[in-house]
Amino acid sequence: MDKQALELNTIIQEKNAVVYELLSEQGKMAFFPKCGILSQAAQANGKKINATMGIATEDDGSPMRLDCLTTNIGLSPEKIFLYAPSFGKSDIRAKWQEFIYNKNPSLNNKTISLPVVTNALTHGLSIIGQMFFNKKDEVIISNLYWENYDLVFEQPFGVKFDLYSAFKGSGLDILSFEKKMINKSNEKKIVLLNFPNNPTGYTPTIEEAKAIIRIIKESAEMGNKLIVILDDAYFGLVYEKNIYKESLFTELADLHQNVLAVKVDGATKEDYAWGFRIGFITYGIKGGDSDLYAALEAKTAGLIRGSISSASNVAQSLLMNAYANPKYIEQKQRKYETLKSRYQVVVNILEEHKEYSKYFKPLPFNSGYFMCVELVDVDCEELRKLLLTEYSTGVICFGGVIRLAFSAIQKELIPELFENLYDACKKLAS
Numbered sequence: 001m002d003k004q005a006l007e008l009n010t011i012i013q014e015k016n017a018v019v020y021e022l023l024s025e026q027g028k029m030a031f032f033p034k035c036g037i038l039s040q041a042a043q044a045n046g047k048k049i050n051a052t053m054g055i056a057t058e059d060d061g062s063p064m065r066l067d068c069l070t071t072n073i074g075l076s077p078e079k080i081f082l083y084a085p086s087f088g089k090s091d092i093r094a095k096w097q098e099f100i101y102n103k104n105p106s107l108n109n110k111t112i113s114l115p116v117v118t119n120a121l122t123h124g125l126s127i128i129g130q131m132f133f134n135k136k137d138e139v140i141i142s143n144l145y146w147e148n149y150d151l152v153f154e155q156p157f158g159v160k161f162d163l164y165s166a167f168k169g170s171g172l173d174i175l176s177f178e179k180k181m182i183n184k185s186n187e188k189k190i191v192l193l194n195f196p197n198n199p200t201g202y203t204p205t206i207e208e209a210k211a212i213i214r215i216i217k218e219s220a221e222m223g224n225k226l227i228v229i230l231d232d233a234y235f236g237l238v239y240e241k242n243i244y245k246e247s248l249f250t251e252l253a254d255l256h257q258n259v260l261a262v263k264v265d266g267a268t269k270e271d272y273a274w275g276f277r278i279g280f281i282t283y284g285i286k287g288g289d290s291d292l293y294a295a296l297e298a299k300t301a302g303l304i305r306g307s308i309s310s311a312s313n314v315a316q317s318l319l320m321n322a323y324a325n326p327k328y329i330e331q332k333q334r335k336y337e338t339l340k341s342r343y344q345v346v347v348n349i350l351e352e353h354k355e356y357s358k359y360f361k362p363l364p365f366n367s368g369y370f371m372c373v374e375l376v377d378v379d380c381e382e383l384r385k386l387l388l389t390e391y392s393t394g395v396i397c398f399g400g401v402i403r404l405a406f407s408a409i410q411k412e413l414i415p416e417l418f419e420n421l422y423d424a425c426k427k428l429a430s
């Protein structure tokens, strides 16, 4: 094992041996090179002759560039063309941490890591897999989960999903979650929570959130060592009162010394910037200090250096410009209102059209982009195809439910979507 990895491991072991035990074999070997090309280039920064950089320069020393690329982007060449650091640019890392504190007031002054920038959330989740998953590890996750977790986790890391049932009646099946968490002691447990959830569009109520946190704490008190991954892709898109509006990271970040909380989030959905590919990984654990977090950040950045090298500079720069814009908050609020009004239309339609329940019933939803309906005596795939061919309507079918992205449909078309669904079901049932 490289000496630099050993150094990081020693710090982690001294600070919290549980975190060290949670690391995968690959995570234990990971490090960010302190003495390679990058650090030699950093030391040569500002010198008259700098022959270290893996870029090309114009004769005035600025980044070499094509005019046809610069003309469309109103940023200085350094903010567009240069490589960003593997950790992410320092300004956006600090800004995102400030956002996390602002958006989650209960975090108060709990110590968390500086976010490390990833190539959006999918990549962030994959990096977490590298850091913490060993072959045959089990990942506790709800039976209604984002389909891409199969490709991100199950196949590359050889882990197994240990499914609990998402819902009981109109809320979460807390007992089912509890059974997975409180069944054994002194073992490594990986938990993946995603709220607002894809596909269901559900976020826990305040009571449910408290129950989840209580269960995680009890599991930790039984000696289990837990890594809890919060996939917060849709953070902030909560439309009802009495719903837990902060990230569960807020409570988990200092819940227990056996619980490492990992927040994976980003600009993708929070800033409506899907193609920018900017996400963040942030760590929190009770007693975590700057040394422990710096070691985890270095390992994370090392894995990023070894996969994509670094995330897009231009995307980070454009986001930073937006965050400094006085209209940012107001513009974001307006987009939220648009999504909320579409959500409200869906709620109203289901309230008004009780006849729909003959063929489909909504699963609980209160947030995010989506909602799901469960079909009654109608085949999901047949329905999807019929909607495409005869109703010019596209929906997602999987695991016996239909997922509807109300986020992507103008308000005026939502009633037609449900009418089409109803009519197509009727046709198939007859």
Ligand SMILES: Cc1ncc(COP(=O)(O)O)c(C=O)c1O
Pocket (backbone or CB within 6 Å): 119, 120, 121, 122, 123, 146, 194, 197, 198, 231, 233, 266, 268, 269, 274, 277, 278, 279
């Ligand atoms: C639950 C969930 N997590 C993560 C992602 C991935 O987001 P990104 O586009 O930032 O990789 C998605 C995207 O659809 C998602 O639904």
